Amino acid sequence: MPRLKLFSIVFALGLVNAMIRPVREHVIEFGFVDSLIGGFGISFIVWFGIYCSFDLLRKYSDQKASRNDWAMAFLTMVLLLIPSAFMSWIALSIFAGYCGFFVFQSVTFGRNSCLIMLAVALRVPVSDICLKLSADALLQFDAMATLSLLSMVSSEATRQGNIIIGAGGHELLIMTGCASFTNISLAFLLWFTVVRTQMLCYRAALTLYIVPLTIIVMGINISRLSLMTLSQEQYFFYHDGLGADIVNALILLVALGMAFLSVYLEERKHGGKAYVV
Amino acid sequence: MWCRYILISLLLFIGVSGIALKMTGRNNVERSDQREIELLTQYMSARGLMPAEMFDLNNEGSFTAHVYRHKTCDGGLLISPMYRNSEAVDLFSRQAIYRDYRMGSVFYSLDGEIYDDFPTLDLWLFQKINAVKRIAGLSDGGISPVLAIRRFGHCKR
Numbered sequence: 001m002p003r004l005k006l007f008s009i010v011f012a013l014g015l016v017n018a019m020i021r022p023v024r025e026h027v028i029e030f031g032f033v034d035s036l037i038g039g040f041g042i043s044f045i046v047w048f049g050i051y052c053s054f055d056l057l058r059k060y061s062d063q064k065a066s067r068n069d070w071a072m073a074f075l076t077m078v079l080l081l082i083p084s085a086f087m088s089w090i091a092l093s094i095f096a097g098y099c100g101f102f103v104f105q106s107v108t109f110g111r112n113s114c115l116i117m118l119a120v121a122l123r124v125p126v127s128d129i130c131l132k133l134s135a136d137a138l139l140q141f142d143a144m145a146t147l148s149l150l151s152m153v154s155s156e157a158t159r160q161g162n163i164i165i166g167a168g169g170h171e172l173l174i175m176t177g178c179a180s181f182t183n184i185s186l187a188f189l190l191w192f193t194v195v196r197t198q199m200l201c202y203r204a205a206l207t208l209y210i211v212p213l214t215i216i217v218m219g220i221n222i223s224r225l226s227l228m229t230l231s232q233e234q235y236f237f238y239h240d241g242l243g244a245d246i247v248n249a250l251i252l253l254v255a256l257g258m259a260f261l262s263v264y265l266e267e268r269k270h271g272g273k274a275y276v277v
Numbered sequence: 278m279w280c281r282y283i284l285i286s287l288l289l290f291i292g293v294s295g296i297a298l299k300m301t302g303r304n305n306v307e308r309s310d311q312r313e314i315e316l317l318t319q320y321m322s323a324r325g326l327m328p329a330e331m332f333d334l335n336n337e338g339s340f341t342a343h344v345y346r347h348k349t350c351d352g353g354l355l356i357s358p359m360y361r362n363s364e365a366v367d368l369f370s371r372q373a374i375y376r377d378y379r380m381g382s383v384f385y386s387l388d389g390e391i392y393d394d395f396p397t398l399d400l401w402l403f404q405k406i407n408a409v410k411r412i413a414g415l416s417d418g419g420i421s422p423v424l425a426i427r428r429f430g431h432c433k434r
Contacts, residue, residue: 163368
């Protein structure tokens with residue numbers, strides 16, 4: 001059997017296993033049409049990453065699947081039998097990691113495809129672990145940064161742990177869903193997907209672009225949190241209303257912009273060599 | 278050739294079985310506030326504490342304080358379940374105030390153990406072990422929370 005087919009089947013089954021439960025719950029809660037418009041409760045960045053991964057895999061010049069490939073595919077399937085979305089993401093990560101690091105050569109579409117799938121699959125368990133074990137530090141940091149920004153406007157704002165008390169007495173509790181970490185992880189995924197789709201050969205210098213990306217995304221989220229602290233109307237606008245959509249679109253544009261900028265600058269630095277697809 | 282078809286059929290069968298297992302899994306595994314509160318009420322009743330009322334700690338109502346009063350003295354406990362992580366610790370410390378009563382310090386309980394600080398790592402391990410037990414059919418409970426507890430009133434106990 002061709003590798004392309006085998007890997008595609010395993011990726012597809014792994015993704016369905018990992019996402020079926022949250023997708024089903026989202027459809028039950030919001031109905032199919034609203035759920036579809038909302039990406040079934042899964043960020044469009046994740047769907048985009050999945051699409052890019054399959055698209056790159058399609059470009060791979062096919063070979064026959066080896067015994068090791070079959071063994072890893074069956075191991076992944078056995079792990080997928082565990083009725084846990086967390087374990088399904090881990091199983092998919094293991095298979096994508098095997099394909100990315102042990103099957104494909106370093107400068108190939110196949111490797112990039114698997115690395116994007118690895119990033120998509122690893123994001124969920126890594127975020128889960130970080131947000132459970134380091135919630136205190138992450139939320140306190142966000143609260144401190146928000147208070148620092150608010151202090152520029154008004155000196156009356158105070159903080160108690162991850163609660164910001166605005167000048168007008170309006171209080172904002174920063175919860176895990178609003179943490180900058182969540183936005184940063186999605187922005188990273190988008191940046192990584194675009195870079196790996198556009199460049200066959202990853203250069204270490206590209207990693208440096210992560211720093212400004214992190215700072216800008218964090219800045220946007222902290223500005224949003226600061227605005228949410230000002231009044232209840234502002235809170236609803238930036239938490240559930242149009243303001244929230246504007247902020248999400250802004251983060252998306254920043255991540256996209258930074259990805260294309262890093263590809264463009266790297267291409268220019270190396271004289272537009274052929275490693276750019 | 279036929280061997281290849283058997284292999285791919287087997288692979289698809291296992292993968293689809295995994296999906297079916299997840300689809301048929303119980304929906305209420307994630308959180309079971311009601312069950313947790315019922316158990317808590319039973320536990321408290323056995324120790325002479327009766328449920329009195331409850332109030333939201335935040336406007337969205339995502340965190341609630343349950344008030345349990347002693348039968349024999351003017352005081353009791355405020356209890357709030359926290360399922361995810363320590364995000365509501367400061368909220369509880371700030372908002373878990375009951376009428377004009379004198380409030381005690383906050384402590385936490387997980388699986389019968391008492392902690393002075395929020396047991397972040399223990400909660401994560403406990404929930405993961407419970408998830409494995411559920412998968413193995415050794416447990417049928419939902420995800421157990423950490424209970425943030427605060428004494429109020431003038432009871433000596």
